[in-house]
Amino acid sequence: MASYYNYNETSPQVVVQGVAVKHPIHIYDHSHATHGVGAAEVHSQPINDNTGGNWTKGEHQPRRCNDAAFAILFYAHIGVMAWATAAFAPRMAREVAESHGYNQRDLLLEDDSGVTSRVLSWMIHNGSSYFKTVIGHRMLQEDDENDAYSFDATTIGTDDVGDMMMLLGISAGIALIISTLALTFMIRHAQFLIKFALLFNIATVTLFTTGSLFLSPFAAIMGIFLTGMTIWYAYVVWGRIPFAACNLVTATTAVRANLGLSIFAYSNLLLMFGWAAWWMVAFASTIYVTSGCNGQGVCESEGNGIVMFFLFLSFYWTSSVIKNTLHVTVAGVVGTWWFVPTEASSFCSSAVRDSYARSMTTSFGSICMGSLVVAIVETLENTVKNQREESDGLLLCLAQCILACLRDVIEYFNTWAYVFVGLYGYTFLEAGKGVIELFKTRGWTTIITDNLAQSVLSMLSAAVGLLTGLVAMTIAHGQGMVFGNELGASAAAFFIGFIVGTVLTSTLMTLVSSAVNTVIVCYAEAPAEFQTNHPKLSDNMRSTWRQAWPSEFNY
Incomplete structure (x- = not known):
């Protein structure tokens, strides 16, 4: 070798x-x-x-090509989803339109009656009760006469749609600017942000406890317990704040040096939205055909359980693959920055391009393998959850709890395994074994349990969302935008800004979160190289880690 x-x-x-x-x-x-x-x-x-x-x-x-069989299986399942969409969606759209007195031309050229919106609303409601757990019932109104859902397209005018699009664009631009500036602020004030996050959690739980006193004794007891646990946690980890801040600064520095990663992050976000939309159409049309439904929403049978299981497995698997591809890419870039900073110190460095290429080719099978394991557990958990909605019971509750815990454990394992996949190109199983052995042997198993950095990233995402929401609301008032009424203008504008700001910032902060995990693994593997290439960061890292973990760390 x-x-x-x-x-x-x-x-x-x-x-x-x-x-x-x-x-x-x-x-x-x-x-x-x-x-x-x-x-x-x-x-x-x-x-x-x-x-x-x-x-x-x-x-x-x-x-x-590691774990190539899983990559082939993934592409094959994408092919099946494409076939199902092409075979079933046109038939469903045609029959639903005809049952409402419209033809195919009406679907392509939507008029004021909102034909396409009505067809889509039918797809959402009549696909299956399972569909509700994924997309909800937004913008749907219940029709008591035929017990179906319909959408009144006349309630939203063209001006409102234009205003919404303008707010979406403005909110996205503001969120991108603020979240990028937040990276700089994070580097300079990492310790302050971590302390503030801990104190903010205490204040939030205390406020909840105060309100619970007026609800019920049980809620008050739970609130007091949560407050005590939050304060105790802050007390225990307070001495580790410098070490967590140093990890966060190092990770943020690596991401800023290769900010081209954000292009892949936002591209993955668009890809996730596109996949969700595609899956919705594939899901509804497949259930429509396999259940023998007609355009009025009457079906010969309930949805086939096996078909729905594999459809949800497809949704979770693909979503997990999209997310983990970015995680592996970040690990590769941070690794290059760690060992050869000259090749990972520009917006669109060769490290960014090469790492993404490896994630999409030689390491893609490993990503698919780990993601499939998580997807299976998530699908089983979702199935049990829906069974509980129909017939709640102790065994179902216990099963859902066990599956949720199992999913968390597997996702946690995958997070570290994918770092080794991105760094070295191991197979998924080899990567998991290697990272566990590394931390176990060096006595750092307790170090990786800290989530102080993640608390800061979540807090910043929410903060940027709030700021973006307030700006969007101000712009809506200044431009005289009205979504139904004056109250609707404020609520809708703030909601649009908050969601866009939070999602975009969370996407960028995901890069930092992945970088933090990679920094921990790289420092366990190669502290000398870090000292050579990044002496200032290394000095701070060594002193703070020795302070937080004197018995485990002896560099």
């Missing part, structure tokens, strides 16, 4: 604060034909350090 570094036997040892690093210097040779991010020497040997543990540094894997 080819080495990711050029190893020089004559290279001197690195001395970090008077402690000689046990492994020799490795020089990153990015031009090597088989190189990826962050691999070690050809013949990896167990390495000892002052923690008393032995581990084998990650090693770059040959360029090959």
Whole structure:
């Protein structure tokens, strides 16, 4: 196997604060034909350090399509969804339109009667009761005469649609500007933000407890318990704030140096919206045909359980693949920034392009494999949840709880496994085994349980959403926009701004979250390289980590 570094036997040892690093210097040779991010020497040997543990540094894997069978399975299922949409959707649209006295031309050229909106509303309601758990009943009105849902298109005028589109565009622009500035603010005031997030959580829970006193004794007891737990958690982790802030600063610095990642992040967001829309059409039309429904919403049978299970599996699997592709891309970019900052220090650096290409090709099968495991559990959880809505019971409640916990555990495992996939190109199972062994051997299993950085990212997303909502509401009043009435103008404008601001900021903060996880793995693997390439950040990292974890960290 080819080495990711050029190893020089004559290279001197690195001395970090008077402690000689046990492994020799490795020089990153990015031009090597088989190189990826962050691999070690050809013949990896167990390495000892002052923690008393032995581990084998990650090693770059040959360029090959890992877990290819799962990639093929994923593309095959996409093909099946495309076939189902092409085969069933035109038939359903035609029959629904004809049952309401319209023809296919009316569907293509919608007039004031809102034919297309009516057809879509029928799809939403009559697809299946399971469909409700995914998309809800927005903009639908119940018709008591035929017990169906209809959409009154005349209630929304062309001016309102234009105003909404303008607010969406303005909100998106504002959110992008504020969220980008938030990265700079985060670097300079990371400790303050973490402390504020902890105190904000305490204040929020306290406010909830105060309100619960007027509701019921049980709610009051639960509120007091939650307040106590929140205060206790803040007390326990307060001493770890400098270390969490340092991780956050390092991750944010890496993301800012490669802000072209945001293009892929926002592209993934659009891809997620597009997939959701496509899946809705495929789901409704497939249920329509397989259940023997007609244009009036009368079906010969209920939806086939197996068909609906696989349709929901498709939704969760594809959504997870889209999300994890970005996570693996970020891991690869941060790894390159860690070892060779000259190749990962521009908006659209080669590291960004190469890492995304690896995620979509050689590592795509590994992404599909891990995502499929999560999707299966999510689908089972959703099935049990819907069963509870029909006939609640203790066993169903217990099953849903177990599945939810299992999903969280698997997602947590996947988060770290995908870091190794992005760094070294391991298969999914090899990556999971490697990262667990690394943290277990070095005694850092407790370090990765901290979620202080994630609290800050969530808080910033909500804050940007609020600011964007207020700006959108101000613009709506200034331009005289009215969505139904004056109260509707304020509520609708704020809602549009808040949702757009929160979603876009959360998308950008997802990059930072993935980068934080990658920083932890890279520092466990290669602190000497970090000291060489980013000495200032390394000095801060070493001092704060030693302060927070004196027994586990001995660099």
